[in-house]
Amino acid sequence: MNNKNKIFIDKLRSSGLRPTNQRVEISKFLFNRKKTFHFTVEELKNSMNLKRSKKISTATFYNTVHALKSAGHLKEFSLENNTSYYDTNITSHHHFFDNGKVIDIKSDKITFKKLPDAPKGKKIKNVEVVIRLENNN
Amino acid sequence: MNNKNKIFIDKLRSSGLRPTNQRVEISKFLFNRKKTFHFTVEELKNSMNLKRSKKISTATFYNTVHALKSAGHLKEFSLENNTSYYDTNITSHHHFFDNGKVIDIKSDKITFKKLPDAPKGKKIKNVEVVIRLENNN
DNA sequence: CACATACTTTAGAATAATTATAAAGTAGTT
DNA sequence: AACTACTTTATAATTATTCTAAAGTATGTG
Numbered sequence: 612m613n614n615k616n617k618i619f620i621d622k623l624r625s626s627g628l629r630p631t632n633q634r635v636e637i638s639k640f641l642f643n644r645k646k647t648f649h650f651t652v653e654e655l656k657n658s659m660n661l662k663r664s665k666k667i668s669t670a671t672f673y674n675t676v677h678a679l680k681s682a683g684h685l686k687e688f689s690l691e692n693n694t695s696y697y698d699t700n701i702t703s704h705h706h707f708f709d710n711g712k713v714i715d716i717k718s719d720k721i722t723f724k725k726l727p728d729a730p731k732g733k734k735i736k737n738v739e740v741v742i743r744l745e746n747n748n
Numbered sequence: 749m750n751n752k753n754k755i756f757i758d759k760l761r762s763s764g765l766r767p768t769n770q771r772v773e774i775s776k777f778l779f780n781r782k783k784t785f786h787f788t789v790e791e792l793k794n795s796m797n798l799k800r801s802k803k804i805s806t807a808t809f810y811n812t813v814h815a816l817k818s819a820g821h822l823k824e825f826s827l828e829n830n831t832s833y834y835d836t837n838i839t840s841h842h843h844f845f846d847n848g849k850v851i852d853i854k855s856d857k858i859t860f861k862k863l864p865d866a867p868k869g870k871k872i873k874n875v876e877v878v879i880r881l882e883n884n885n
Numbered sequence: 886c887a888c889a890t891a892c893t894t895t896a897g898a899a900t901a902a903t904t905a906t907a908a909a910g911t912a913g914t915t
Numbered sequence: 916a917a918c919t920a921c922t923t924t925a926t927a928a929t930t931a932t933t934c935t936a937a938a939g940t941a942t943g944t945g
Contacts, residue, residue, distance in 0.1 A: 629941055631893065653931075668895045673932065689826035693902065694931065709870060720864040727857040729881055733846060736880040743873040744866055766912060768922065790902075805924045810903065830931065831902065 619643065626682035628675065633667045637675045641685070647700035649713045652676055655697075688739070705740040716742070756780065763819035765812065770804045774812050778822070784837035786850045789813055792834075825876075842877040853879070 619638035620630040628634055640659055641648060652672050660666045676697060679685045686698040690708060698715075705716040721740050729735050756775035757767040765771055777796055778785060789809050797803045813834060816822045823835040827845060835852075842853040858877050866872050 629892065631940075633894075651931090666895095670896085670933080671894060674893085687828050689828050689830075691824050691826050691832060693826075693830045693832060695828060695830065707864075707867070709867075714867070716864055720862065722861040724859040724861045725857065727844075727853055727879070729879075730844070730846075730851070732884050733881040734884050736882040739878045739880070741876045741878070742864070742866075743876070744870040745873040747869050747871050766921065768911075770923075788902090803924095807904080807925085808923060811922085 622679065622682075622684050623675075626678040626684060628678050633671050634675050637667070637672065638679070641679070641699055644699070647698060647715050649696055649698050651694045651696055653694070703737065705742070707742050707744055709744040716740070759816065759819075759821050760812075763815040763821060765815050770808050771812050774804070774809065775816070778816070778836055781836070784835060784852050786833055786835050788831050788833055790831070840874060842879070844879050844881055846881040853877070 616630075616635055616639065619635055619642055622638050622642060623630045623634050637655075637659065640655070652669075655676070656667070656669060656672045659672075676685065680687050680697065683701060684699075686701050688696050688698060688706070690696060690711065690713075692711070696713065698713075700715055703718045705718070705721050707714040707716060723738075726735075726738070753767075753772055753776065756772055756779055759775050759779060760767045760771050774792075774796065777792070789806075792813070793804070793806060793809045796809075813822065817824050817834065820838060821836075823838050825833050825835060825843070827833060827848065827850075829848070833850065835850075837852055840855045842855070842858050844851040844853060860875075863872075863875070
């Protein structure tokens with residue numbers, strides 16, 4: 612809860628969450644890294660709880676991740692296996708999918724020559740590209 | 749099982765499935781239509797079983813849809829709600845997502861100016877674009 | 886700084902989508 | 916017609932997620 616955690620606490624506060632110990636640890640675990648992080652709630656829970664004597668409950672992981680996502684600190688996406696994936700990279704970007712593995716593609720690596728207009732009464736919120744990979748031969 | 753069902757039976761056979769009555773009915777329900785069809789297995793089951801006295805079991809719907817998908821007669825995709833959606837349009841194409849509603853976008857409506865290379869050892873299997881919509885104001 | 890109060894955490898139950906099981910039925914071959 | 920392997924089905928099991936309600940804690944107020 613001290614000063615060096617301010618940035619992680621701010622993410623919680625701006626998500627409408629009080630900075631409890633559990634939440635601060637989750638926020639730190641998610642955002643205290645250089646590279647972007649892709650995860651499911653189950654994966655997050657397992658990797659955090661593995662090293663803890665006092666486990667954080669499943670519900671707290673779900674609640675916290677949802678609030679962070681609703682506030683825009685996490686991005687959600689889906690693969691074809693009925694679980695929600697989250698991405699700490701919230702800038703507009705795209706993904707390679709390679710047998711369940713996810714790799715970010717920077718937004719400027721993909722540009723369009725042609726895009727359809729939104730149906731009337733609607734506008735485009737975002738455009739997401741998924742490039743599926745397979746082995747070379 | 750007669751001649752007019754040949755096309756639906758062929759889809760089953762080419763998926764490695766014997767053309768049983770249940771499967772032929774499912775195949776017909778899916779492919780005997782002009783417009784492309786988006787559905788979840790649960791929706792398919794409900795709409796088919798509603799008008800039937802003798803219901804087809806859940807497992808048969810899942811098995812049949814999976815086999816048709818593996819054989820390439822259906823396309824699978826995911827929204828952010830942990831259910832698998834299927835599309836009878838298997839040609840390469842894209843989607844608008846508008847609050848859970850799915851609308852096809854013909855392949856030629858989207859073209860790229862720039863696309864990234866696949867990582868080494870990999871090649872691109874397909875490129876899928878999702879355009880999320882929101883209301884105009 | 887103690888208190889009250891509203892927000893949190895937690896374990897466990899509930900739900901939803903999907904998959905597994907194993908007994909009874911059927912297609913396709915001989 | 917009979918046999919065998921594949922199917923169907925009801926039901927149980929599993930997985931991801933959400934709900935619930937009791938016990939715990941952050942925070943503003945005095």
